[in-house]
Amino acid sequence: MTTSKSMQVTEPKPVIVIKLGGSMLDQLTDDFYNSFQDLQKHYQVIIVHGGGPAITRLLDQLNIEGEFYDGLRKTTPETLEVVEMVLGGSVNGKITGHLMKKGMKAVGVKGSEASLLQADYLDKENLGLVGEVRDVNPALLQKLLNEGYLPVVAPFGRTDDHQTVNINADVAAGAIATAVGAEKLLYVTDVPGILVEDEILALTTPEEIEGMIDQGTIYGGMIPKVHSATEALSDHLEEVKIVSGKKPLMEGDMLNGTSIRAKRKEPVE
Ligand SMILES: Nc1ncnc2c1ncn2[C@@H]1O[C@H](COP(=O)(O)OP(=O)(O)O)[C@@H](O)[C@H]1O
Numbered sequence: 001m002t003t004s005k006s007m008q009v010t011e012p013k014p015v016i017v018i019k020l021g022g023s024m025l026d027q028l029t030d031d032f033y034n035s036f037q038d039l040q041k042h043y044q045v046i047i048v049h050g051g052g053p054a055i056t057r058l059l060d061q062l063n064i065e066g067e068f069y070d071g072l073r074k075t076t077p078e079t080l081e082v083v084e085m086v087l088g089g090s091v092n093g094k095i096t097g098h099l100m101k102k103g104m105k106a107v108g109v110k111g112s113e114a115s116l117l118q119a120d121y122l123d124k125e126n127l128g129l130v131g132e133v134r135d136v137n138p139a140l141l142q143k144l145l146n147e148g149y150l151p152v153v154a155p156f157g158r159t160d161d162h163q164t165v166n167i168n169a170d171v172a173a174g175a176i177a178t179a180v181g182a183e184k185l186l187y188v189t190d191v192p193g194i195l196v197e198d199e200i201l202a203l204t205t206p207e208e209i210e211g212m213i214d215q216g217t218i219y220g221g222m223i224p225k226v227h228s229a230t231e232a233l234s235d236h237l238e239e240v241k242i243v244s245g246k247k248p249l250m251e252g253d254m255l256n257g258t259s260i261r262a263k264r265k266e267p268v269e
């Protein structure tokens with residue numbers, strides 16, 4: 001005898017991409033890591049992490065000179081080896097380990113693998129092995145999300161000539177958010193949002209951002225964040241947030257920090 005089971009079709013949860021900045025990684029608290037459990041009740045979560053300060057520390061210890069152009073690290077083959085050790089090794093392992101300790105199914109993923117981040121050289125002559133994202137293949141991430149895993153992505157890409165390249169983590173997060181059709185993109189950093197004369201800007205637009213860059217109000221590591229945020233905005237992803245990592249990321253807290261939207265209107269839940 002066959003029994004007819006009622007088919008329950010449940011909508012997949014929306015995707016949220018959270019970029020964890022290297023500026024905060026050493027200071028993230030237990031409560032902060034706990035908040036991913038809460039977020040997973042509402043979203044499928046993807047983490048993309050940086051780790052610039054940790055890379056610089058190890059390069060200094062090894063007496064390898066670092067050079068930056070417009071906030072991007074000039075990456076020689078020797079530097080890349082260190083970047084891979086730090087981002088692909090210790091940093092990725094630490095974040096994944098913290099989440100697993102909390103009972104989450106976290107899994108480390110390198111952007112250079114499974115055709116995830118397909119890259120071109122950004123400016124080989126001046127920057128060496130630094131990539132810009134040409135295309136993203138989110139198939140692996142989607143499979144992992146469907147199985148309830150929480151992917152933790154290290155920002156590497158792979159060129160057509162099979163070279164691993166170093167990609168700015170803000171750029172990687174924006175590209176991944178677009179490719180997976182994320183509904184939310186959050187940049188977690190060491191400041192509570194975009195600051196103008198020490199005040200947090202609650203809401204801003206790409207147009208205003210360009211003005212603030214021209215005036216020097218937005219500079220340094222904030223520039224790749226706001227540019228990636230602007231590029232990721234779409235009908236599907238209406239808002240990108242820049243928030244502090246000093247507090248846990250509760251669903252309600254999404255209203256804190258700076259909201260970047262295509263047009264000026266009040267932030268919505
Ligand atoms: N208008 C601004 N408001 C806040 N921070 C800014 C602004 N302009 C530049 N910054 C800098 O951006 C930094 C955050 O970027 P970055 O150091 O790259 O962090 P992360 O490692 O989290 O990506 C802040 O610590 C601050 O020094």
Ligand SMILES: CC(=O)N[C@@H](CCC(=O)OP(=O)(O)O)C(=O)O
Binds near residue numbers: 049072131155169
């Ligand atoms: C090309 C390039 O500059 N890559 C970055 C990748 C890490 C990163 O972006 O880390 P944060 O998010 O902590 O800045 C770097 O080597 O520092």
